[in-house]
Amino acid sequence: MTTKNNKFKVIGTRPIRHDGTDKVTGRAQYGADFSMPRMLSGKILRSPHAHAKIISIDTSSAEKIHGVEAIITGKDLPETANSDGEDRKVTLGELSTDLKYLREGIMATEKAVFKGQPIAAVAATNVHIAEEACKAIKISYEVLDAVITAPEAMKANAPIIQEDLRTTELGEKLNSQTNIAEHLQDKLGDVDKGFDESDIVIEREFNTSTVHQGYIEPHNCVAHWRDDGRIHIWNTTQGPFNVRDATAEVLNVSLSAVKLTPLEIGGGFGGKFEPYLEPVAAILSKKTGRPVKIVMTRSEELEATGPTPGSNIRVKIGATKEGKLVAAEAVLKYEAGAFPGSPVAAAAACVFAPYNIPNQSVDGYDVLVNKTKTAAYRAPGATNAEFASETIIDELAHKLNIDPIEFRLMNASNEGTRATDGTKFHNIGLTEVLEAMKNDPHYKSDLSKPKTQNKIRGRGVAVGFWMNAGLQSSVNLALNQDGTVNLTEGSPDIGGSRTSISMQAAEVLGIKAEDVHPSVVDTDSIGYTFGTGGSRTTFATGWAAYEAAKDLKNKMIERAALIWDVDSNLVSMNDGVLNTNGSKNKSMTFKELAIEMNGSGGPIMGQGTVDPKGVGKSFAGLIVDIELDTETGKTQILKVTCVQDCGKAIHPSYVEGQMQGGTVQGIGWALNEEYYMDRNAKMSNNSLLDYRMPTSLDLPMINTVIVEVPNEGHPFGVRGVGEVNIVAPPAAIANAISDAAKIRMEVLPMNPQAVLKTINENNRKL
Amino acid sequence: MATVFIPSLMIDMTSGKQRIEVPGSNVRDIINSIDKLYPGVKGRLVENHKIKPNISVAVDGEISPLGILEKVAPNSEVHFIPAVGGGAN
Numbered sequence: 001m002t003t004k005n006n007k008f009k010v011i012g013t014r015p016i017r018h019d020g021t022d023k024v025t026g027r028a029q030y031g032a033d034f035s036m037p038r039m040l041s042g043k044i045l046r047s048p049h050a051h052a053k054i055i056s057i058d059t060s061s062a063e064k065i066h067g068v069e070a071i072i073t074g075k076d077l078p079e080t081a082n083s084d085g086e087d088r089k090v091t092l093g094e095l096s097t098d099l100k101y102l103r104e105g106i107m108a109t110e111k112a113v114f115k116g117q118p119i120a121a122v123a124a125t126n127v128h129i130a131e132e133a134c135k136a137i138k139i140s141y142e143v144l145d146a147v148i149t150a151p152e153a154m155k156a157n158a159p160i161i162q163e164d165l166r167t168t169e170l171g172e173k174l175n176s177q178t179n180i181a182e183h184l185q186d187k188l189g190d191v192d193k194g195f196d197e198s199d200i201v202i203e204r205e206f207n208t209s210t211v212h213q214g215y216i217e218p219h220n221c222v223a224h225w226r227d228d229g230r231i232h233i234w235n236t237t238q239g240p241f242n243v244r245d246a247t248a249e250v251l252n253v254s255l256s257a258v259k260l261t262p263l264e265i266g267g268g269f270g271g272k273f274e275p276y277l278e279p280v281a282a283i284l285s286k287k288t289g290r291p292v293k294i295v296m297t298r299s300e301e302l303e304a305t306g307p308t309p310g311s312n313i314r315v316k317i318g319a320t321k322e323g324k325l326v327a328a329e330a331v332l333k334y335e336a337g338a339f340p341g342s343p344v345a346a347a348a349a350c351v352f353a354p355y356n357i358p359n360q361s362v363d364g365y366d367v368l369v370n371k372t373k374t375a376a377y378r379a380p381g382a383t384n385a386e387f388a389s390e391t392i393i394d395e396l397a398h399k400l401n402i403d404p405i406e407f408r409l410m411n412a413s414n415e416g417t418r419a420t421d422g423t424k425f426h427n428i429g430l431t432e433v434l435e436a437m438k439n440d441p442h443y444k445s446d447l448s449k450p451k452t453q454n455k456i457r458g459r460g461v462a463v464g465f466w467m468n469a470g471l472q473s474s475v476n477l478a479l480n481q482d483g484t485v486n487l488t489e490g491s492p493d494i495g496g497s498r499t500s501i502s503m504q505a506a507e508v509l510g511i512k513a514e515d516v517h518p519s520v521v522d523t524d525s526i527g528y529t530f531g532t533g534g535s536r537t538t539f540a541t542g543w544a545a546y547e548a549a550k551d552l553k554n555k556m557i558e559r560a561a562l563i564w565d566v567d568s569n570l571v572s573m574n575d576g577v578l579n580t581n582g583s584k585n586k587s588m589t590f591k592e593l594a595i596e597m598n599g600s601g602g603p604i605m606g607q608g609t610v611d612p613k614g615v616g617k618s619f620a621g622l623i624v625d626i627e628l629d630t631e632t633g634k635t636q637i638l639k640v641t642c643v644q645d646c647g648k649a650i651h652p653s654y655v656e657g658q659m660q661g662g663t664v665q666g667i668g669w670a671l672n673e674e675y676y677m678d679r680n681a682k683m684s685n686n687s688l689l690d691y692r693m694p695t696s697l698d699l700p701m702i703n704t705v706i707v708e709v710p711n712e713g714h715p716f717g718v719r720g721v722g723e724v725n726i727v728a729p730p731a732a733i734a735n736a737i738s739d740a741a742k743i744r745m746e747v748l749p750m751n752p753q754a755v756l757k758t759i760n761e762n763n764r765k766l
Numbered sequence: 767m768a769t770v771f772i773p774s775l776m777i778d779m780t781s782g783k784q785r786i787e788v789p790g791s792n793v794r795d796i797i798n799s800i801d802k803l804y805p806g807v808k809g810r811l812v813e814n815h816k817i818k819p820n821i822s823v824a825v826d827g828e829i830s831p832l833g834i835l836e837k838v839a840p841n842s843e844v845h846f847i848p849a850v851g852g853g854a855n
Contacts, residue, residue, distance in 0.1 A: 089819070170773055346850045423845050
């Protein structure tokens with residue numbers, strides 16, 4: 001289906017982003033900037049305990065504080081059971097969840113299950129009074145034992161976090177009380193036979209930490225429950241429709257009662273799909289009759305939003321002495337947080353995806369722990385899993401004395417290769433990525449020498465896989481009389497998607513990208529559009545723009561035919577010029593027809609809606625040089641090259657930006673970032689002073705190499721580009737540390753303490 | 767007939783068979799055909815006339831957004847696999 005003509009006029013160019021001026025001049029309106037007349041400030045009182053029964057809540061003192069307008073507790077949220085007494089399920093985008101869990105995450109009723117869980121909320125005339133009132137609310141708790149890692153939570157005697165939870169195994173619910181929400185399994189071939197046939201087998205167990213997305217803008221919202229019963233919300237979100245739907249379900253109102261206007265978004269990386277604040281602000285607004293604004297602090301962000309899960313992963317891989325992979329086995333234990341929903345299914349789909357291995361077995365467990373519920377984070381689940389598998393792949397290559405990229409090429413998945421779940425890959429670009437890595441000047445260069453005695457250097461490589469997503473999108477186009485086009489869409493613009501979507505419409509219409517004016521609109525003003533995530537926006541919303549542009553183009557052809565009094569079959573439109581093919585030989589530019597629009601039938605609009613298949617799966621690789629200080633254990637990144645198959649790069653600058661951003665976050669996972677949990681299951685480093693993300697001072701320039709293997713499932717060959725680039729860095733850096741220090745790292749982050757501990761454990765003399 | 771790959775967690779329901787060939791022009795037909803051979807399979811996969819929330823169906827290697835309505839060709843491969851939610855549920 002890929003367009004055969006690769007000589008695009010707009011696609012592949014680098015126009016200035018439509019929202020660029022607003023953002024660099026500070027005109028763009030973010031949630032913190034938004035206010036309304038008579039608006040109140042909201043504040044949430046959160047549990048100080050990771051696991052505790054709520055014995056009593058006394059709000060009487062707080063209610064007496066001057067300026068306090070309303071106080072709510074969990075009892076103010078509507079019941080979640082249906083008329084039969086069964087808990088309702090809610091569909092949120094592609095998945096459903098128990099409404100009770102969603103509601104309890106927003107505000108606890110009987111039990112707190114993670115530190116930071118909302119217990120009550122206050123609306124007051126300013127935020128300081130709201131904070132004072134929160135302090136005046138008296139809550140009595142019975143503290144319970146907490147559990148914070150998946151292996152601990154899976155033990156028979158572990159504290160039970162949700163008493164009614166039962167394990168689900170592919171549609172079947174088991175009977176016992178447990179912290180395991182789901183067990184999944186994929187098998188391919190005969191893994192025992194595969195290991196018997198292997199000449200070399202390596203098995204290791206890995207542990208990775210909880211990591212936050214670290215977006216610069218905290219969650220925020222303003223909610224106004226109006227007199228007519230409609231609820232208007234302004235917020236920062238990746239998924240306006242997802243949050244609208246969830247808020248309506250929690251408030252037990254119809255979907256159309258909620259209108260959500262997304263404001264500009266200061267990053268999300270998967271973490272801004274959840275309705276943390278909106279139902280709370282809405283109920284406070286209903287109680288007071290005034291708009292209510294809530295903005296999270298950074299500590300609230302870290303403790304009470306959705307980071308990526310910590311995990312425990314065992315991986316075993318076998319190969320022949322010739323270097324052919326024969327068997328692979330993984331057991332993935334992922335922390336869900338206090339409610340079900342870790343990305344372990346994605347992890348299972350990714351862990352061995354880069355390789356053609358005839359015998360595979362993967363077991364995955366979604367495990368409840370007393371932490372905030374995990375959310376999506378850039379290729380969710382994949383980075384943990386492929387850190388483990390890519391470390392062992394590298395070790396196999398070295399033990400077999402085969403170049404690590406060559407070893408990967410010998411075993412690379414290609415079109416027709418069966419993945420762990422048995423499905424066959426369509427056209428993919430892993431081989432092309434590996435070839436580009438092998439031929440890159442970085443890989444061909446010699447590793448430079450350290451300048452001081454206590455430093456050693458190493459080079460590592462790794463690849464990563466992510467499946468990407470399709471899902472529903474809608475786009476409307478309206479022709480203006482000056483020959484420009486207004487584009488309305490429902491995809492919040494995080495990384496330049498206004499422009500990448502506009503470019504696809506412009507390509508079809510034969511006009512400049514600058515002549516398309518994109519707007520991200522509210523949920524009343526566009527058809528359903530799944531959120532900006534899953535590397536889907538340029539793929540799916542771009543496809544909707546392509547369909548809308550084709551629709552607009554056809555209507556313009558019909559209008560020209562009317563003006564020229566010819567059959568529309570005789571009219572064509574190419575490169576923004578309409579022509580008749582017949583004897584009349586007429587011609588008119590796009591802009592000339594726009595001028596003729598009024599008086600020849602009125603407005604011309606195009607519409608595109610999609611729920612597409614044809615998703616193009618993605619691979620990316622990383623080459624990294626590091627320097628390790630053998631006295632301190634600190635790892636410094638010296639040089640990095642990210643190579644990624646993006647299908648077709650609609651706007652190469654934004655593709656490169658995604659590659660650099662994903663790589664930087666992956667380096668953060670690798671070297672610094674983690675939730676330090678104390679013995680009471682509380683996060684000790686709940687500020688950005690102590691939660692250490694990489695800064696520009698920590699990093700060199702991230703070199704990028706775009707590989708284009710067009711996705712045959714998309715009109716312009718697009719694959720998603722936003723996520724797969726985070727996957728390889730932790731494994732590549734671990735492999736570089738191994739190259740330098742001859743140790744194998746089995747934990748993330750590989751901070752100085754972890755590196756020194758591993759060196760000591762391996763009793764290596766550096 | 768389409769080839770259905772039975773998930774490992776369900777092969778106890780198909781007498782250990784990992785692949786089954788059954789007739790059907792869409793996923794709904796396919797599931798009904800399997801259920802005739804192995805009663806109970808439909809209840810394991812379908813709820814309220816839809817594929818259960820934590821399960822996806824892939825036809826010829828592609829996750830279907832249409833679920834039980836997805837068309838199936840005579841030589842198609844059908845897989846029932848864990849749904850990938852990405853932690854966004």
